[in-house]
Amino acid sequence: MTPVRIALGLTAVFVATFALAQGSTDKRRSGYQDMGEVLQKMQDDDAANPGMLFVQLGGQLWDRPAGAANKSCADCHGAVASMKGVAARYPAIPKGADKPVDLEGRIDLCRTENQQAGPLAPESRDLLSLEAYVAYQSRGQPIAPPDDPRLAPFRDQGEAIYRLRQGQLNLSCAICHDDNAGKKLAGVTVPQAHPTGYPIYRLEWQALGSLKRRLCNCLIGIRADAYPYDAPQYVALELYLMERARDMPLEAPGVRP
Numbered sequence: 001m002t003p004v005r006i007a008l009g010l011t012a013v014f015v016a017t018f019a020l021a022q023g024s025t026d027k028r029r030s031g032y033q034d035m036g037e038v039l040q041k042m043q044d045d046d047a048a049n050p051g052m053l054f055v056q057l058g059g060q061l062w063d064r065p066a067g068a069a070n071k072s073c074a075d076c077h078g079a080v081a082s083m084k085g086v087a088a089r090y091p092a093i094p095k096g097a098d099k100p101v102d103l104e105g106r107i108d109l110c111r112t113e114n115q116q117a118g119p120l121a122p123e124s125r126d127l128l129s130l131e132a133y134v135a136y137q138s139r140g141q142p143i144a145p146p147d148d149p150r151l152a153p154f155r156d157q158g159e160a161i162y163r164l165r166q167g168q169l170n171l172s173c174a175i176c177h178d179d180n181a182g183k184k185l186a187g188v189t190v191p192q193a194h195p196t197g198y199p200i201y202r203l204e205w206q207a208l209g210s211l212k213r214r215l216c217n218c219l220i221g222i223r224a225d226a227y228p229y230d231a232p233q234y235v236a237l238e239l240y241l242m243e244r245a246r247d248m249p250l251e252a253p254g255v256r257p
Contacts, residue, residue, distance in 0.1 A: 028248060029181075031191040031256055043197075043255040051132060051201040051253025054125070054208045058133025061126055067117025073130075076114055080137055087135040088144045088250055091239050093151065100154055102235050103131055104210060122229035128208045132199050135252035142247045143196070151239060154232075158240030161233055167224030173237075176218075188257060194245040195238065197254020204257065211238055 032040060042048045062073045062080055077083065091100040094109060101109065107130050108119040120127035145151070162173040176185075177193035184190070198211040205213075212234045219226040227233045 028194060028245070029192050030194055030196045030248060030251065032197065032251055032254065034182075034189040034191050035255075035257065039203075039255055039257065043251065049201070049253065049255055051199070051208055051255065054129040054132040054199070054201075055136045055253060057125070058129035058131070058136075061130050062133055065115075067111065067115035069114065069116040071115050073110065076110070080133065083134045083137040085138050085141050085144070087138040087252065088141045089146055091151075091154075091235050091242070092146050093148060098150075099232065100151060100235055100239060102211075102238055103134065104212075105235070107131060107134070123210060123213055128199050128210065131210065132208060132253045135199065135250065138250045139252060140249050142249055143242055143245050145239070145242045145246060154236045155239045155243055157233075158236035158238070161237050162240055166219065167222035169222045171222045173218065193241065194248055195241045196245060196248050197251040197256065199252060200254040200256050202256050208253065211241075 032043060035043075042050075046052050059080070065072045065075070074080075087103055090103040090106060092106075093100050094106065104122070104127055107127065111117045112119055120130075165172045165175075173193065176190055180190050181192045182189060195211050198214075199208050200214070201208050202214075212229055215234055215237060216226040216229075
């Protein structure tokens with residue numbers, strides 16, 4: 001099968017899955033739908049999607065032993081196919097813990113506990129590449145937050161932050177992404193802010209980035225103090241955003257302006 005046919009096939013699968021997940025009465029929109037045709041084609045074609053370079057590196061890191069234990073991800077998890085659907089279920093509370101972690105946090109837990117290696121730095125190439133590689137295995141899968149009652153207070157905290165007016169502009173996430181979604185800001189469509197494509201390659205960044213980086217950018221944009229990357233507020237916000245996007249298909253790695 002030629003690369004063109006593969007790309008067209010992936011596009012057809014994504015469109016069909018998205019339509020099925022959305023249903024005729026569901027008005028939610030992925031940021032993908034608000035992009036122009038050129039950027040949509042860039043995301044759909046794995047040969048043109050710059051995020052796939054990180055996926056390829058993530059595949060190398062998956063098989064590479066690390067830490068004092070000299071173990072690779074594959075030594076514990078086997079073939080990467082075992083990761084199908086995993087990214088769609090995070091954040092989650094790990095076994096033996098009492099608070100949720102996002103997918104990046106889960107990767108670092110595996111490194112420190114199982115590989116006996118140091119955690120990877122936030123937004124580092126290796127961490128984003130491993131996250132992209134794992135998330136890619138769930139492309140097209142519906143977002144499925146865990147039905148864990150322990151997550152409820154963290155999710156409520158995330159919703160409270162989403163609706164909280166902050167910064168010198170006195171804006172909340174909801175004012176932009178609920179009340180004004182679909183309108184134009186500096187010529188760009190304001191999205192509904194569903195986290196379907198993370199980690200994403202943003203043309204503005206010229207790099208792959210996490211949802212935390214995007215949330216940090218939003219806080220800076222409303223002239224509020226951004227949380228440090230290890231702040232629990234980001235995980236709480238992601239929990240709420242993933243619940244808000246329940247059943248929408250993952251697109252990782254996404255491409256955005």
